Amino acid sequence: MAGKRGLVTGAGSGIGRAAAVEFARQGASVAVLDIDEDAAAETAAVIEKAGGRAVAATVDIADEESVRAAVERTVAAYGGLDFAVNNAGMSSRGLLDRTTLDEFERVVRVNLAGTFLCLKHELPVLERGGAIVNVASNGGLAAIPNAPAYVAAKHGVVGLTKVAAVDYAPRGIRVNAVCPGPTRTPGFEKWAAGTDIIAVQEAITPLGRLATPEEAAAAAVWLCSDAASFVTGIALSVDGGRRA
Numbered sequence: 001m002a003g004k005r006g007l008v009t010g011a012g013s014g015i016g017r018a019a020a021v022e023f024a025r026q027g028a029s030v031a032v033l034d035i036d037e038d039a040a041a042e043t044a045a046v047i048e049k050a051g052g053r054a055v056a057a058t059v060d061i062a063d064e065e066s067v068r069a070a071v072e073r074t075v076a077a078y079g080g081l082d083f084a085v086n087n088a089g090m091s092s093r094g095l096l097d098r099t100t101l102d103e104f105e106r107v108v109r110v111n112l113a114g115t116f117l118c119l120k121h122e123l124p125v126l127e128r129g130g131a132i133v134n135v136a137s138n139g140g141l142a143a144i145p146n147a148p149a150y151v152a153a154k155h156g157v158v159g160l161t162k163v164a165a166v167d168y169a170p171r172g173i174r175v176n177a178v179c180p181g182p183t184r185t186p187g188f189e190k191w192a193a194g195t196d197i198i199a200v201q202e203a204i205t206p207l208g209r210l211a212t213p214e215e216a217a218a219a220a221v222w223l224c225s226d227a228a229s230f231v232t233g234i235a236l237s238v239d240g241g242r243r244a
C-alpha cells in the first residue's frame with residue numbers, strides 16, 4: 001500500500017481502526033473518519049506514534065453533506081484517492097414484529113444509505129486502479145436471528161457492492177465487500193453484553209472462537225491492494241468457517 005491514499009469510515013473503533021492502522025503500517029496515507037471526533041483523533045494518534053501518516057476528521061455517513069465534505073477534505077489533503085473502506089455501521093436487535101419503523105429506517109439509513117452516500121462521493125474521485133471495500137456482514141449473506149433491519153441493510157450493501165463493481169469496472173475501479181462473522185470489537189462486545197451470545201458464537205464457529213478486529217481488517221486491506229487486482233464484485237466471508 002506504500003504511497004497510496006485512502007480513507008476509512010468508522011475508523012475510531014474496532015475493524016475500522018484496525019484497518020486504518022494496517023494501511024498506515026503498509027505505507028499508505030489514511031484519512032481516519034468517524035462520527036466520534038475523539039475516537040478518530042485517537043486512531044490517528046496511534047498511527048502517527050508508529051511513524052505512519054494519518055489525518056482525522058468527523059463524518060456522519062448518514063448525512064450526504066457530511067460525506068461529501070469528508071471525501072473532499074481527504075482529496076484536498078492527499079491530492080487524490082486510491083482506496084476507501086466504507087466500514088462505519090450500527091447494529092440492532094429485536095424480532096421483526098417488535099421493530100418500529102423509526103428503528104428500521106435508522107438502521108437502514110446508516111448501514112445501507114450511508115454506504116450508498118460514501119460510494120456516491122468516492123467513485124467520481126477515485127483514481128483508475130483504485131479500490132473500494134464495503135464492510136457488510138455475514139448477515140449480508142444469510143440471516144442473523146433477531147436482527148431484521150441489520151440483515152436487510154447488509155444484504156443491500158452486498159447488492160450495492162455488486163452493481164458498483166460492474167458499473168465502474170470499465171473505469172478500472174474494483175468494488176468488493178467483506179462479510180465478517182462475529183468479531184470481538186468494542187461495538188460487538190457492547191451489543192452482546194448481558195447475553196450468552198459470545199459463548200454461543202464460539203461454540204458454533206468451526207474455528208472455535210470469534211475473529212479479532214485485525215483479522216477482519218486484513219481482508220479489507222488485501223482487497224484494496226494490488227494483490228487483489230483481478231478481484232471485484234465479491235462478498236468475502238471472514239467468519240472462521242461459519243458459512244461452510
Ligand SMILES: NC(=O)c1ccc[n+]([C@@H]2O[C@H](COP(=O)([O-])OP(=O)(O)OC[C@H]3O[C@@H](n4cnc5c(N)ncnc54)[C@H](O)[C@@H]3O)[C@@H](O)[C@H]2O)c1
Nearest residue numbers: 010012013014015035060061088089137182183185187188
Ligand atoms: N463486530 C462484528 O461482529 C461485526 C460483524 C459483522 C459486520 N460488522 C460490521 O463491521 C463494521 C464495523 O463494526 P465494529 O464491530 O468494528 O463496530 P464498532 O462499534 O466497534 O465501531 C464502529 C465505528 O463506527 C462509528 N460510527 C457509527 N455510526 C457512524 C456514522 N453514522 N458515521 C460515521 N461513523 C459512525 C462509531 O463511532 C465507531 O467508531 C460495521 O459496519 C459492522 O456492521 C461487525
